[in-house]
Amino acid sequence: MGSYSIQITMDQDTLTDLLDSGFRLLVFKAVCTTMGGGAPLVWFQTTDYSLSNMVGWSTSTEAYTSPTTTTTVAQGQTVVASTTYSITAGQTLQVTSAAGTGAVVANGSTTEIYIDNTTTSEFLCGLCQQLSWQGVAGAYEPTFALPLYGGIIDVVTPAETVLIAFDTDPLTAGMAAYQLLSPALLVDFSEASETTLDVTYAINTNWAANTAACYTQVAAGQELVPLLFLQSDD
Template sequence: MDSPSGTGEVHQGGQSGSLEIDNGVQQRFTAGICTLDTTGNYQPSGAFTLYGNSTDLFQPILKAAFFFATRPYSNGTVIQQAVTQGIFVDFTNAPNGSREVTYNIDGGWEYSGKPWGQLIASREMLTSLLIIQDPALVAQNAEREKAFAS
């Protein structure tokens, strides 16, 4: 970011597999990544506080949580606590990029107990599942912030 309006330039390079957002102004923003939905609109899939004169460095992961809710939610709605039972699925090394799960309204989710799946209890807090702090990435981000500040 190079303006208080939140605009800036996109540059290639940097840490492979990572996204870096540099904020060069003295203003806080929410920054992150969006994914294209089936209607051609971009929806937030990860958003984080980006403080003034700082850098966010993060890596998208091939993991997702799935839920059926009893009321409608808009794409991009931040939910910190499970509203019903859900399933957390790791798509890393998934054949053809897919995993097989089933859902029964009375019985819940089924995934045959494979190591790539994890049931999420109703009312379980989701932050520890969805935001994974990589110590190496945290250290790298700290080094980048020092360089950015000088």
Template sequence: MATSYEIDIALSSATLTTLKTQGFSLYAFKAVQSTVQGGAPLVWFKTNNFLPSTQVVWQEQYQAYISNSQVISGGAVNAQNSIDMNLGDTADVDQYGNLTSTSGGTDSAISVLNQGPQPWTTGISQMTNGVANPMCAIPLNGNMMDVVAPIERVLLTFATNTVDTGTVQYKCFSSGALVDLTAAQTRAVSFDINQGWSWGTGTWARSILPNASLVPLLITSNASA
């Protein structure tokens, strides 16, 4: 059975009312490690259906995807072809854009092997609240291989931006919390409309300022990914 992770978000009645009346949505971004530089974070999760106690839940269930979408700020990356993947597997892309999954890849990561000359945009998706959404967009050159490893680290932020999942985003919309779940499957945080995010005395989260650059926080480039 796939491992599940959960972040519990607590809101006061006053904060909930303000968020709702002012048109805020809850956004989440997910961190990855990649062997290729030039990757971009994508909006992974969005909802305006939040309550005083709201849970963001995801599972270790993945997909690899390819796309013709250009990676530009504010642009949408559409997963035009995708395939279910397990960590350690490789997604082979033929010259027509067909995907097949094979074993024998890099441990704890998903590899995407381009077997043709056509360049693609690629990345991995992960299930959150029952839906698989892309987490990142990474260039995949012809006859090359990208290796992408998911990291259980999530950035949460409330914002009034009208941005959908799969959108390239280089700056944090608003004040955020970067929550690390690499050592625990559940974390609990609170948000106050004026005071921002809090989580007690834990060292597993950090505050992120509005307009902070997301790439250093969410896309780690490492040749040994």
């Protein structure tokens, strides 16, 4: 089981301005999948930040289902992980009831997780992971939502790519967000040689990091779906 972390630092003026203006730190996580129609979910949010901040996570994963009457998720809508199961690459969550419950079995893949809907009911589904903030581990929270139709298998692979932003939109963990009001930074650990990376934030110039390929600047208002839902061969 691997682990990753991002150290975020800022100066005192930036910290004061962020807090006075009601900014919250938001974290999103990417996934590789062949299924379209997904919604990025806020993985973590806090206003309890300081001059030096550490976001971390491990590759431990849960699969979830959420019964629904529609697979269209609106901006700001909360998705609740109604049932969760510990799962890893090479395993399938077989959904066998209208409540979204089931069992985890082997699927023979080396990298992929399957969520197999053997019912005729419609669900939202996805993966949950545990983020640690300032070294303290939190709860497992959903990182995205995909439609899961009757008789369909969704194939997903966790991507060690995260998007971080300071934003004034009142979003909390589990809420869908397709765009943000502020610039964000996409950090792709598959392009990095380290598992801990350092970035800085300033109130007017926003995110800064070295020029390595693992960082992508994301403008305010940019669509998040193409950044966080990746093709399985990426």
